[in-house]
Amino acid sequence: MLVFLKWFTNFASMHSLLITSLFLFFVLFKSNVLGEEDLGKVRLVYGDLVYISGLNGAAPEGSQLAAANTSDPSLEVIKHVNDMVIARKLDYRTHLSENDRLITVKRADAPLNGRARRQAIATRVGEGPRVDGRLDDAVWQQAVPVDGFIQRDPDYWMPSTERTVARILYDDEQVYFSFECFMSEHYQMVANNMRRDSEIWGDDNVQLLLDTYNDRQTGFFFFINPLGAQRDLMLSNEGRSYNEDWDCNWTCKTQRYDDRWTVEIAIPFSQLRFKPGEDMVWGLNMARNIASMNEESQFVVGRRSSSTRARYWTSDIGELRGLSVTEAKRSMQLKPYVLPGTSRDYTIAGSDERGVFETGVDLRYGVTPNISLDVSYNTDFAQVEGDQEQVNLTQFRLFFPEKREFFLEGANLFSFGQAAERTGGGSRPPTLLFYSRRIGLEEGAKVPIILGTKVAGKEGRTSIGALNAFTDDVTVIDTEEDDTTNVYQTNYSVVRLRRDFLARSNIGMMVVNKQVNDPVQGWDVYNRSLGVDFSLSATEELNFQGFYARTWDSEIGDSDDARYVSMDYSGTLAAFRARLLDVEESFEPAVGFVNRRGDLEGFRQYDLSARVRPRPENDMGIRYLSIGPQFQMVTDRNNNVKNWSFEVSWWTNFNTGDWWRMEFSHTHDVVDESFEPSKKRDDIAIPVGTYDFSTFTFGPSPSRSRKFRPRVFLEAGSFYTGHRYTVRSEMVFQPTGRLSIETNWNSNWIRLPLVHLNITAMSTRIMYSFSTDFFVKLFAQWNNDRESVSTNFLLNWRYRPGSDVFLVFDNGFGTEGDFHRKNRSVLVKWSYLLGL
Structure with missing residues (x-):
């Protein structure tokens, strides 16, 4: 013991x-008695960012660091990448050098989201700079420089290979941005586009994202390339949705030098929506794309993603501080137009040339700094390009995008429903409670819009939208069907409300009404829709969406519902989606769009997809892969399977920006009513029955940075009672930034037991830009199944911001029998924007 x-x-x-x-x-x-393992060593000072080794787990995100000989914090940790700690200077004037020693003086109790903490400062000046791209105005010396752009791709969170410096100023009227994009000795500039709103994301470019509400859900996005070409978008739903047809009246100029190219931007406050005040905070991100290296660097880099849309994500941005705009002007813009011209319809016997002279006006008024009123009298869309010819071999309806300016402004707010996306075996059009192309168009023909009004904007956390349009009587002649349709006076009304909640979620409602002045029943003919929807972002990676809607129709005499719910997970290496759409028999939104099969009334649609996006570490030039299955099933309301499809796809993205695509799909289809795959051969029909068929698709998709981009996809497989072979191609040739030649070809060879059939649609678009504000375009397309050829020549000169001259030549031809002219029009449209 x-x-x-x-x-x-x-x-x-x-x-x-x-x-x-x-x-x-x-x-x-x-x-303050430190061991060697407690010290971090400065490896790189990059703008306001400092890369530090040696701290390891001693400095979680949000911790504050100081030099080893002092306890005053000078840095804040914002990111851990591999064995490096990345911190930002609390004061941009702090001086640090390589090999300086640092210590953690304040550990974060919990990791902070450092991505939203990097800040840029806007400096107020009495008068802004002259916008010429030279950056030699003395006023720019007052701005606080912003550099230290970080790679989003390919080397995540590493310094950009080329230095970029941005500066921000503002005065009473506008906010100004400048970029200096430095170029090393072997830099290869890519600039293939000069025209506004062209595909400049494939060029060298700089990008600007402004979240003026600082709600991390909406924003304005701007592209500029070295030739001065501009592109702008309006973002919503955290950047997952965007309207690329939105146009902002802003100014930018560029200059090119031996060692850099420069950008100067001026955006009027009147073009943006925000809440005035002292010391405002806007969400901000800035980026630079180096096309020859397929590299994109940003001011603030969020979570890693292979999605090309990551640049639009408003949840992964920094802050713009220093703005004080105590009173935003309630701007008023008046835009009158005159349109003289001539037209002739050759399908009407004895028709003569008909003179055309129309006038109209568009008004925009800022009701509040955040809400605008648009009024359009005698709305005209003469300059809008015709719809792209599509080949439809299915039992479903075709969907065409909106192109008219009046309906594009604020289109994201009026969005309600299930978005379009690729699914197994093809692509699925959206399901929408409001589809603006139902207004002013009937069977592809124009219906006069006498008056249109629209209110849209956001106050606090509430978004408000209202639209009303009144269309006139017209008789629509369908020459293909040799039929006429009488369209009566119609009033369309839409009201939309949406309320933000939590950090990045919202709930909303929509009411849609169509009222027709029928010659017998008067204004008692109607179709009405009511719906509520939500978007819930549980995390940055996980999002839930859904809606419930109901329609009432005076002619159907019944009302029915539609329901939708979805879950989306999008992580760094994997993504998963699940969808359910349930549409009852009498659900028919007359001002919406439902992708309903001809033989189905009510239906249920299920979608599942999963993808993995590995980034192999090898010397084969592969940046990442995108691999995964997609499954879709459609049943009737009694759960009888009517269609299902399964697809496995493999996409390879190379460091050059080129893609290679392979897909295998199998489709099971139950045909309850025979249908004709060809419009001109109504003697050929797919008979009632149950069919299984498979297709294999493969082909390359070159980088948009290349001057010559041949995209060719080949498909082969069974097709109902026979086989189908398809060639789809898009050829783009841009020898200079001024000239662009595009050709699209979709040809289908169908082999059925008793007949062989070819259905082809082809289009060519040739554009030449004399400057960023002056271009000409020739667009021609042919569809052998519709036996039609159409041509459109457009000259567009924007002689001042918001003011245009258009010269339009339209021709339509028929190819049935002898080649013959069907219609012709020559129009000149002149508009002038007045700021009042």
């Missing part, structure tokens, strides 16, 4: 000494 007590005493003494020593070491560790 004594031996045991002696042993225990010695053991306890030794361990007490050890515990005491560890305790003293811990106390010293927490004091």
Whole structure:
């Protein structure tokens, strides 16, 4: 017993000494007496960012650091990448050099989201700079420089290979941005586009994202390339949705030098929506794309993603501070137009040339700094290009995008429903409660819009939208069907409300009404829709969406519902989607769009998809892969399967920006009513029955940075009672930034038991830009199944911001029998924007 007590005493003494020593070491560790393992070493100072090694887990995100010889914090940790700690300077004037030693002086209790903490400062000046791209105005010396752009791709969170410096100023009227994009000796500039709203994201470019509400859900996005070409978008739903047809009246100029190219931008406050005040905070991100290296660097880099849309995500941005605009002007813009011309319809026997002279006016008034009123009298869309010819070999309806300016402004707010997307075996059009192309168009023919009004904007966390349009009587002649349709006076009304909640979620409602002045029943003919929807972002990666809608129709005499719910997970290496759409028999939104099969009334649609996006570390030039299955099933309301499709796709993205695509799909289709795959061969029909068929698709998709981009996809497989072979191609040739030649070809060879059939649609678009504000375009397309050829020549000169001259030549021809002219029009449209 004594031996045991002696042993225990010695053991306890030794361990007490050890515990005491560890305790003293811990106390010293927490004091200013430091061990070597506690010190971080500066490896790189990059703008306001500092790359530090040696801290490891001693400095979680949100921790503050100081130089080893002081306790005053000078840095804040915002990111851990591999074995490096990345911190930002709390004061951009802080001086640090490589090999300086740092210590953690304040550990974060919990990791902070550092991505939203990087800040840029806007400097107020009495008068802004002259916008010419030269950046030689002395006023730019007052701006706080912003550099240290970080790669989003390919080397995540590493410094950009080329230096970029941005500056921000503002005065009473506008906010100004400048970029200096430096170029090393072997830099290869890519600039293939000069025309406004062209595909400049494939060029070298700089990008600007402004979240003026600072709600991390909406924003304005701007592109500029070295030739001065502009592109602008309006963002919503955290950047997952965007309207690329929105046009902002802003100014930018560029200059090119041997060692850099420069950009100067001026955006009027009247073109943006925000809440005025002192010391405003806007969400901000800035980026630079280096096309020859397929590299994109940003001011603030969010979570890693292979999605090309990551640049639009408003949740992963920094802050713009220093703005004080205490009173935003309630701008009023008046835009009258005159349109003289001539037209002739050759399908009407004895028709003559008909003179055309129309006038109209568009008014925009800022009701509040955040809400605008648009009024359009005698709305005209003469300059809008015709719809792209499509080949439809299915039982479903075709969907065409909106192109008319009046309906594009604020289109994201009026969006309600299930978005379009690719699914197994093809692509799925959206399901929409409001589809603006139902207004002013009937069977592809124009219906006069006498008056249109629209209110849209956001106050606090509530978005408000209202639209009303009144169309006139017209008789629509369908020459293909040799039929006429009488369209009566119609009033369309839409009201939309949406309320933000939590950090990045919203709930909303929409009411749609169509009222027709029928010659017999008067204004008692109607179709009405009511719906509520939500978007819930549980995390940055996980989002839930859904809606419930109901329609009432005076002619159907019944009302029915539609329901939709979805879950989307989009992580760094994987993504998963699940969808359910349930449409009852009499659900018919007359001002909406439902992708309903001809033989189905009510239906249920299920969608599942999953993808993995590995980034192999090899020398094969592969940046990442995108691999995964997609499954879709459609049933009737009694859960009888009517269609299902399964697809496995493999996409390879190379460091050059080129793609290679392979897909295998299998489709099971139940045909309850025969249908004709060809419009001109109504003697050929797919008979009632159950069919299984498979297709294999493969082909390359070159980088948009290349001057010649041949995209060719080949498909082969079974098709109902026979086989189908398809060639789809898009050829783009841009020898200079001024000239662009595009050709699209979709040809289908169908082999059925008793007949062979070819259905082809082809289009060519040739554009030449004399400057960023003056271009000509020739667009021609042919569809052998519709036996039609159409041509459109457009000259567009924007002689001042918001003011245009258009010269339009339209021709339509028929190819049935002898080649013959069907219609012709020559129009000149002149508009002038007045700021009042």
